[in-house]
Amino acid sequence: MDEDDEDKRKREERDRKKAEVRKRLEEAQRQKKAKKGFLTPERKKKLRKLLMLKAAEDLKQQQMLKEQERQRILAERIIPLPDHLDSMxxxxxxxxxxxxxxxxxxxxxxxxxxxxxxxxxxxxxxxxxxxxxxxxxKFVKPALKKVSNADTKFSKIKKSQSAKVDFRANLKEVDTKKFELGEEKEEVKADWAK
Missing domain, CATH: 1.20.5 (Single alpha-helices involved in coiled-coils or other helix-helix interfaces)
Incomplete structure (x- = not known):
């Protein structure tokens, strides 16, 4: 029984050591995965929030400096009125x-x-x-001048009026007698009809 107990103890010891090694390996893998993505979504949100706060603070500081500069320049330029104007x-x-x-x-x-x-x-x-x-x-197109629509409409109307031409007046007069059937031709026609 001592041998069985001893074997059993050795096996348990081996299993325990294997479990520890597995645990260390799993922990190392988790740490590697965590190191891969430095900027996690939470860190990105926090960084963005900090950047926005810093930008807002800088903007307020710039506005304050501009206002102080404005007040200083106004104090230099404006001549103060004396308090006793009525008694002058x-x-x-x-x-x-x-x-x-x-x-x-x-x-x-x-x-x-x-x-x-x-x-x-x-x-x-x-x-x-x-x-x-x-x-x-690269050539910049020059700004075009605005042309009023009224002028273009008037010019279109003038063109359309000049385009209306009386074609009948320009036609040649054709002698219609030329195409009439004369007596000779009527005789020939009659001969052909027979």
Whole structure:
């Protein structure tokens, strides 16, 4: 019995070791499968959500910076009004009006200069795009002018009126006597009938 017990124990030990090895192999295969697909659908969703949050945060920050820049520029450009306008005399008010007028003239001059430079840049951009298109061999179709439908309708009506020609008036007159049967021909006819 000792041998049977010992054999039995050895078999159980072998089976247990085989089960452990199988378990390790299965675990290794599962880990390999998990490593294959790094971006699982859950990870993709989480990554997308994080990217959207980051983009929204960046957008808010940019808007805030633009607003701060706008406020700073407005503070530079706008001349504050004095609080005591009612108590000012005419000469002070006139000086203030002249100061505002000078500021307006300066801003209008700057505006004109900027609009001129913008027009120049637009012209240069247009010229460069034309040059690029010429080099590529692509030609831009020019914008067609709009033609009013009334003019074309009038021209069609005039053409149709000129197309109506009295054909009968231009026909030649044909001498019908030429085709009449004369007396001689009637005699020949009578001879043939007999």
């Amino acid at each position: 005399d005419n000469s002070e008010l006139q000086e203030l009006a002249e100061e505002f007028q000078e500021r307006i003239m300066e801003l209008e001059a700057n505006k004109y200069d900027l609009s001129y430079t913008v027009r120049q840049k637009d012209f240069e951009i247009n010229e460069l795009t034309i040059a690029v298109n010429d080099l590529r061999g």
